[in-house]
Amino acid sequence: MSATDLSRLRPMTCEQSHLTRPDGSASLHQGNTSVLVAVYGPGEVKMNKEIIDKSTVEVMYKPKTGLPGCAEKFQERILRNTCETIIATTLHPRTSIDIIIQEMQNSGSLLACCINAACLALMDAAVSMKCLVAAVTCVIDSEGEKILDPTDKQESEAIASFVFAFDNRDFNVITVHSKGSYTNEQLQSCLVTCREASVSIFQFYRDLVTKMVEKNL
Amino acid sequence: MRETPLSNCEREFLLLAIAHKKRIDGRQVYDYRRLKISFGVDRGCCHVEMGHTRVMAQISCEVTPPKQARPTDGVIFLNLEMSPMASPSFEPGRLSEYGVELNRILERCIKESRCVDTESLCIMAGEKVWTIRVDIHVLNHEGNIVDCASIAAIAALSHFRRPDVTVSGEDITIHAPEDREPVPLSVHHLPVCVTFAFFDQGKYLLVDPTEKEEKVMDGKMVIGMNKHREICTLQMTGNMLLLKDQVLRCSNIAVVKVAEITEIIQRALEQDSKARSSGKKFGFAESLQKDKVTINEMDEMVVDVKDAVDQAREIIQNGEKNAVSEVADKVNMKVTLKGPGTGQIGEGGPSTWDVDEEDEEEMHPAAAGRLTGQQLRGTAPVEPVVLSGDSEEEDTVTLLSEHLHTGKLSVTKLATEGINLSSAIKLKSKKNKSLKSGHTPKKKRTERTS
Numbered sequence: 001m002s003a004t005d006l007s008r009l010r011p012m013t014c015e016q017s018h019l020t021r022p023d024g025s026a027s028l029h030q031g032n033t034s035v036l037v038a039v040y041g042p043g044e045v046k047m048n049k050e051i052i053d054k055s056t057v058e059v060m061y062k063p064k065t066g067l068p069g070c071a072e073k074f075q076e077r078i079l080r081n082t083c084e085t086i087i088a089t090t091l092h093p094r095t096s097i098d099i100i101i102q103e104m105q106n107s108g109s110l111l112a113c114c115i116n117a118a119c120l121a122l123m124d125a126a127v128s129m130k131c132l133v134a135a136v137t138c139v140i141d142s143e144g145e146k147i148l149d150p151t152d153k154q155e156s157e158a159i160a161s162f163v164f165a166f167d168n169r170d171f172n173v174i175t176v177h178s179k180g181s182y183t184n185e186q187l188q189s190c191l192v193t194c195r196e197a198s199v200s201i202f203q204f205y206r207d208l209v210t211k212m213v214e215k216n217l
Numbered sequence: 218m219r220e221t222p223l224s225n226c227e228r229e230f231l232l233l234a235i236a237h238k239k240r241i242d243g244r245q246v247y248d249y250r251r252l253k254i255s256f257g258v259d260r261g262c263c264h265v266e267m268g269h270t271r272v273m274a275q276i277s278c279e280v281t282p283p284k285q286a287r288p289t290d291g292v293i294f295l296n297l298e299m300s301p302m303a304s305p306s307f308e309p310g311r312l313s314e315y316g317v318e319l320n321r322i323l324e325r326c327i328k329e330s331r332c333v334d335t336e337s338l339c340i341m342a343g344e345k346v347w348t349i350r351v352d353i354h355v356l357n358h359e360g361n362i363v364d365c366a367s368i369a370a371i372a373a374l375s376h377f378r379r380p381d382v383t384v385s386g387e388d389i390t391i392h393a394p395e396d397r398e399p400v401p402l403s404v405h406h407l408p409v410c411v412t413f414a415f416f417d418q419g420k421y422l423l424v425d426p427t428e429k430e431e432k433v434m435d436g437k438m439v440i441g442m443n444k445h446r447e448i449c450t451l452q453m454t455g456n457m458l459l460l461k462d463q464v465l466r467c468s469n470i471a472v473v474k475v476a477e478i479t480e481i482i483q484r485a486l487e488q489d490s491k492a493r494s495s496g497k498k499f500g501f502a503e504s505l506q507k508d509k510v511t512i513n514e515m516d517e518m519v520v521d522v523k524d525a526v527d528q529a530r531e532i533i534q535n536g537e538k539n540a541v542s543e544v545a546d547k548v549n550m551k552v553t554l555k556g557p558g559t560g561q562i563g564e565g566g567p568s569t570w571d572v573d574e575e576d577e578e579e580m581h582p583a584a585a586g587r588l589t590g591q592q593l594r595g596t597a598p599v600e601p602v603v604l605s606g607d608s609e610e611e612d613t614v615t616l617l618s619e620h621l622h623t624g625k626l627s628v629t630k631l632a633t634e635g636i637n638l639s640s641a642i643k644l645k646s647k648k649n650k651s652l653k654s655g656h657t658p659k660k661k662r663t664e665r666t667s
Contacts, residue, residue: 009518016511019357020269021304027501032258034501036356038302043218060309062300064262065277065352098218100302102354104264104273104501105257148520188529193520200518208513215510 009136009149009197012204014117016124016212022100024125028117030149032107035114037121041097055092057084060100061114075111082115082135082165082175088128097127108152109137111163111177116201123209131167133174134201136194138162140186148197160186164194168202171195218305223432231433235421242268242427247470249425252478254372254485255504260399261377264501265369268427269359274369275352276377280391283339283346291338292348295324297366303358319363322452326367326408326441327351330449333374334403340382340389347379349402360427363439367410372482375404376489406443409478410450411471413438419459424470438464440471444479 010031019025022038042055049056059080061072083099099121101114115135122129139150139158147154155161160180167174173191182190231241238246250268257264261276284292299307299316307313312320327333338347351373353366378399381392414426414434423430426437436455442448448468453459492499505512553561 007520009520011517012515013505014513015505015509018511019271019302020359021357022302025302029501029505032500034257036302038356040218040301040305043305060301062298062302062354064273064275064354065350067296096218098301100300102273102300102302102356105259105262107258146525184533185526185529188532189525192525192528192532196525197518197520200515200520204513204515207515211513212510 007148024121026117026120026124030113033113034104035117036102037117038100039121039125042092042095045096050094053093054089056096058098062102064103085174086129086133088130091128108150108155112137115165131169133165134198135165136197138190138194162190166198220306228433235416247424252481256489258500261373263369263373265365267365270365271356272365272369273354274373276373277350278379279348280345281348288343289339290335291346293328295351297353300354303355322439325450326410327370330408332406332408337403360431361412361425363410364412371407407479408441408443408449409475410439410441411474413467418457442471442475444476446472
């Protein structure tokens with residue numbers, strides 16, 4: 001494994017607006033990991049979940065097999081916090097924005113794929129956002145090497161794994177999710193690496209929108 | 218979220234068009250929408266698109282003890298998830314009536330038709346069998362979920378490979394997919410459901426209704442059939458009555474449709490197995506049409522990480538300069554033992570929460586300093602119970618221990634006094650006062666319920 005092999009992002013494919021019922025939908029394929037996200041909103045909110053000055057952001061994560069359990073609730077929490085940060089919720093008080101995420105294939109770095117797909121779906125639904133978000137996964141394997149955008153085999157053998165989500169204005173960190181034990185230096189160097197990688201992802205978003213709008217004009 | 222209701226003019230237009238044998242998407246009366254089947258990288262993952270309706274099925278397997286009644290049979294568990302993605306009216310959590318109905322139809326079609334041989338799923342009779350779990354997720358609801366789901370389920374079952382097992386005496390070895398090639402399930406036949414929608418008391422018939430057509434139909438009939446002309450399941454719902462020859466006509470149409478659909482499923486399975494064996498790429502990403510405007514691709518991106526480590530070191534050094542150094546002796550880390558099982562670290566400090574003016578006096582004794590068990594018992598003041606005799610709407614009776622012992626007497630006493638319910642409907646402030654006044658459990662209850 002050469003140095004360039006470890007610091008690469010898997011090829012990405014994205015399709016938007018392919019579901020007819022939701023307000024916005026996106027399916028993102030990063031290598032073999034595929035995620036499908038649908039967004040409904042801003043729409044009607046249940047009385048008990050209503051917030052008078054903001055929109056209620058609800059995230060539902062559906063695993064491929066089995067019924068949703070605690071691990072899924074944890075994922076939902078992380079995704080909800082990320083989405084609430086980027087959506088301009090004060091523009092739509094007393095409404096609800098539902099984000100439904102369906103796992104289609106898990107071949108590593110699923111959480112980052114979910115965050116990216118959620119951002120794309122929100123873009124497709126034309127929900128007002130303060131900034132876009134791009135997430136990158138980085139793991140540290142048993143030899144102390146950094147691996148960007150790992151496959152599921154690399155993820156399961158890793159000592160520590162990080163998911164960083166960045167915004168596209170100042171490249172500040174929105175979300176950090178880490179597992180395992182690591183040194184401060186490792187954390188910071190992974191952060192810098194992921195920040196570099198997120199630049200390519202933001203360019204990907206830009207190309208997607210350019211392609212769609214170009215053909216319309 | 219609530220669904221947008223169908224307007225009356227839309228409804229009338231649809232019914233009028235159907236009466237003239239026209240459908241709003243331009244299909245013929247007996248035509249199916251475009252069917253597309255694709256498989257994922259995982260074995261047993263199938264994605265079916267019927268027009269705009271999208272369904273995904275995933276098969277997984279597990280070794281479990283068998284059912285008591287059937288010790289030599291494996292178990293097939295089917296679950297149709299009406300994901301809130303598919304329609305705003307699908308709520309997460311409990312299945313609606315519609316969801317239960319669809320689940321049942323699919324169960325009958327797949328499980329009770331015995332399309333998958335359950336005896337071959339037995340590992341050790343009475344102790345270990347394979348449980349095959351079929352999870353079907355509805356991704357987009359544009360009508361006719363049942364057909365789509367049945368195709369997805371049976372295609373996924375045919376696509377799935379379970380790990381190979383060897384039994385030698387009492388030892389069971391389940392081989393990992395890397396060691397031994399996984400084994401396909403033994404699928405006898407491919408049952409597929411065909412849905413018919415009826416309008417105007419069975420006068421007009423449509424095959425594969427869309428979501429709008431489903432909303433205006435009188436009733437529907439689902440026929441599950443395989444290509445050997447065997448009917449696996451038949452269900453009719455809705456408020457309509459059908460004639461015998463209508464049912465026979467539908468089954469004849471179903472024969473033709475099922476033959477076509479089975480052909481498409483088998484072709485898709487062959488294509489996928491060819492792609493896998495020849496080393497070509499397969500999976501969902503490959504099955505997308507790349508020339509659509511809404512699709513964007515990005516090849517493998519190389520990220521420059523040469524100065525990542527140096528940048529990281531810089532950040533850490535800057536961080537250390539700015540951070541407030543935590544001196545260990547600022548925090549009192551001495552541990553003192555207060556008694557058996559009670560230890561204390563630190564002194565605690567005054568409460569840093571914002572408290573209201575009036576509560577501050579109450580908070581003070583508790584906030585300042587140590588709260589060990591012994592101290593709490595000593596300092597908690599017991600407020601004496603004040604009986605306010607000035608509330609005019611009730612006779613306040615304090616039940617003392619003598620009353621309780623004499624049982625009957627106290628009950629009749631209250632009854633003769635007469636509980637005046639009309640006076641219980643008073644302002645809240647008065648109610649609060651009366652609640653403070655002593656122990657009158659019986660009185661309290663009547664007040665609250667009125």
